[in-house]
Amino acid sequence: MKQELRAVEWTGNGLSLIDQTALPHELRRVAVRDVDALVDAIVRLVVRGAPAIGAAGAYGVAVALLEGERRGWGRTELDAAVERVRDARPTAVNLAVCVDRVAPLVDRGLDAVLAEAHAIVGEDLRANHDMAVHGADWLVERVAVGRPLRLLTHCNTGALATAGWGTALGVVRELHRRGLVEVVHADETRPLLQGARLTAWELAHEGIPHYVQADGAAAATILRGEVDAAVVGADRIAANGDTANKIGTVGVALACAYAGVPFMVAAPTTTVDLDTASGADIPIEMRDGAEVLQWAGVRTAPAGSRGHNPAFDVTPGTLVSALVTERGVLEVAAGRLPGDHLR
Amino acid sequence: MKQELRAVEWTGNGLSLIDQTALPHELRRVAVRDVDALVDAIVRLVVRGAPAIGAAGAYGVAVALLEGERRGWGRTELDAAVERVRDARPTAVNLAVCVDRVAPLVDRGLDAVLAEAHAIVGEDLRANHDMAVHGADWLVERVAVGRPLRLLTHCNTGALATAGWGTALGVVRELHRRGLVEVVHADETRPLLQGARLTAWELAHEGIPHYVQADGAAAATILRGEVDAAVVGADRIAANGDTANKIGTVGVALACAYAGVPFMVAAPTTTVDLDTASGADIPIEMRDGAEVLQWAGVRTAPAGSRGHNPAFDVTPGTLVSALVTERGVLEVAAGRLPGDHLR
Numbered sequence: 001m002k003q004e005l006r007a008v009e010w011t012g013n014g015l016s017l018i019d020q021t022a023l024p025h026e027l028r029r030v031a032v033r034d035v036d037a038l039v040d041a042i043v044r045l046v047v048r049g050a051p052a053i054g055a056a057g058a059y060g061v062a063v064a065l066l067e068g069e070r071r072g073w074g075r076t077e078l079d080a081a082v083e084r085v086r087d088a089r090p091t092a093v094n095l096a097v098c099v100d101r102v103a104p105l106v107d108r109g110l111d112a113v114l115a116e117a118h119a120i121v122g123e124d125l126r127a128n129h130d131m132a133v134h135g136a137d138w139l140v141e142r143v144a145v146g147r148p149l150r151l152l153t154h155c156n157t158g159a160l161a162t163a164g165w166g167t168a169l170g171v172v173r174e175l176h177r178r179g180l181v182e183v184v185h186a187d188e189t190r191p192l193l194q195g196a197r198l199t200a201w202e203l204a205h206e207g208i209p210h211y212v213q214a215d216g217a218a219a220a221t222i223l224r225g226e227v228d229a230a231v232v233g234a235d236r237i238a239a240n241g242d243t244a245n246k247i248g249t250v251g252v253a254l255a256c257a258y259a260g261v262p263f264m265v266a267a268p269t270t271t272v273d274l275d276t277a278s279g280a281d282i283p284i285e286m287r288d289g290a291e292v293l294q295w296a297g298v299r300t301a302p303a304g305s306r307g308h309n310p311a312f313d314v315t316p317g318t319l320v321s322a323l324v325t326e327r328g329v330l331e332v333a334a335g336r337l338p339g340d341h342l343r
Numbered sequence: 344m345k346q347e348l349r350a351v352e353w354t355g356n357g358l359s360l361i362d363q364t365a366l367p368h369e370l371r372r373v374a375v376r377d378v379d380a381l382v383d384a385i386v387r388l389v390v391r392g393a394p395a396i397g398a399a400g401a402y403g404v405a406v407a408l409l410e411g412e413r414r415g416w417g418r419t420e421l422d423a424a425v426e427r428v429r430d431a432r433p434t435a436v437n438l439a440v441c442v443d444r445v446a447p448l449v450d451r452g453l454d455a456v457l458a459e460a461h462a463i464v465g466e467d468l469r470a471n472h473d474m475a476v477h478g479a480d481w482l483v484e485r486v487a488v489g490r491p492l493r494l495l496t497h498c499n500t501g502a503l504a505t506a507g508w509g510t511a512l513g514v515v516r517e518l519h520r521r522g523l524v525e526v527v528h529a530d531e532t533r534p535l536l537q538g539a540r541l542t543a544w545e546l547a548h549e550g551i552p553h554y555v556q557a558d559g560a561a562a563a564t565i566l567r568g569e570v571d572a573a574v575v576g577a578d579r580i581a582a583n584g585d586t587a588n589k590i591g592t593v594g595v596a597l598a599c600a601y602a603g604v605p606f607m608v609a610a611p612t613t614t615v616d617l618d619t620a621s622g623a624d625i626p627i628e629m630r631d632g633a634e635v636l637q638w639a640g641v642r643t644a645p646a647g648s649r650g651h652n653p654a655f656d657v658t659p660g661t662l663v664s665a666l667v668t669e670r671g672v673l674e675v676a677a678g679r680l681p682g683d684h685l686r
Contacts, residue, residue: 211651216591220656248559298639308554313563
């Protein structure tokens, strides 16, 4: 078995991140020793994926603690630094949740902080493996086509996006482990191409047959009967089951609903935010319009054009056939709510 | 008023095409003097858009005739050359229809061939202006928000895609002429970015406020209530109203249907093919997968990945709120069929 990728690793005196902006061309790591560098890495998507930025945020408290010791910060400065990590991106609830879980331990010192961060990573990894089994079981039972499945996924939800293994891509990997994947359609996921660059790279790494396709091809691929199920991740899940995920996800969900194809969301329970009543209450990160006006340094649109660049969209819970967490499967479209899973 | 763009022009001894692969960076024309060059231009999308390739095909018969005279072709060679033009791309019906309309005139000489090709161009231009008025009238009446409209379009359907003026973008231009456009959301239209490169360029040229957005953002923009109507073109319309258009279109239609936003298809009656019963009978061009694996010469996916690259998708007629042709507006989703318009 190949060595599992670890997008976020503590190295003893700092954080080591796989630089996801360099993939698929180069697998390189960057060392993060101060809060500025961490916030920059989160904002520039060197590290991305809700659970992975949660892990980076948890270790970020340790980064802040060590930087504070070097620089002689008082409590106010330390708190402000932790707050900057917490607020580096707004949509995924995991970042704030993980930082808030670790931050109260700063008074107990670095070892206590690190122990909690390691626990978060361990729990995420365990949750990924558990949800992979639940999701794979559900798909095998519900799709029941008597042959390996043709799946569609959007953005990247694999080892790179998590503490390891993956959420939606973890379900795919579990199905592949059972010999039950015929092909995966990976949406390229513009503007930053996490699907083409990262998901395809992970699928190639795992030897899973796949196609990369334009995001605009997702609905047609589903409507033409070429997809047995779509499996995606989530950045935040509201109490009513509305789900924020990478821009383009709701289009996949609408096509699945129209075609009668299961639409599965795989995410740890830490992604569920019962304090958020519905999708309308989820803050959607608006990123720089320039990201959709160029690629690889080549301008694609005329100089006078503006870009509209929401990073996430909201899929109504009524379109979510199955929400898979480490605790099992909730059929949200059939009326089960995420809170049923947490109580 | 600015000079109208002419993507396809006869120059007296050959065809002149705006090289649409060079936009938005450079507005340059290429001269086409033989059939090889014309087929290459159609296949590489130097000229694209169903009505524009129809016009290029009509003039292509003249190109073949002149090349045949230079090379001493017999009738068999001339017919084969015309056939190559006719079959250069499969999905849009306009190319075959236009070639078939001009080809029978080759026995009557170049002037007769050119007269028919000019007539096709003149009719297309007239049809564009007429459908623009019909489409704008319908939107003003049906959307009736009491302020300029926020529109969404996909791919390029403007002057570049037609003999001039445009189909869906012609409707937008007519609304803008009336002072009734607040903003246009232009989907970038991967993999070849006709929206970012061509539509945004035309909108900038006309001074129409617009955003470029990732294709994956279309559904969210519609569901968030930021779009009053979507207006797209068509490459072929089947007898039951099913409509082939650039890949990504059906996703826009599904979002419009879900959100209760009008979804308008604007196309000349020459795009309607009553010999095609339904969308299932429309041949969908599969283009080289490499187009979705790279951008601007930079590979976006790993070496081992394959691309899945259908150039078009089919929108069920039941999702088409309004089909606008030069003859008026047909509410297809409400049960009117394209044939009602042709008889």
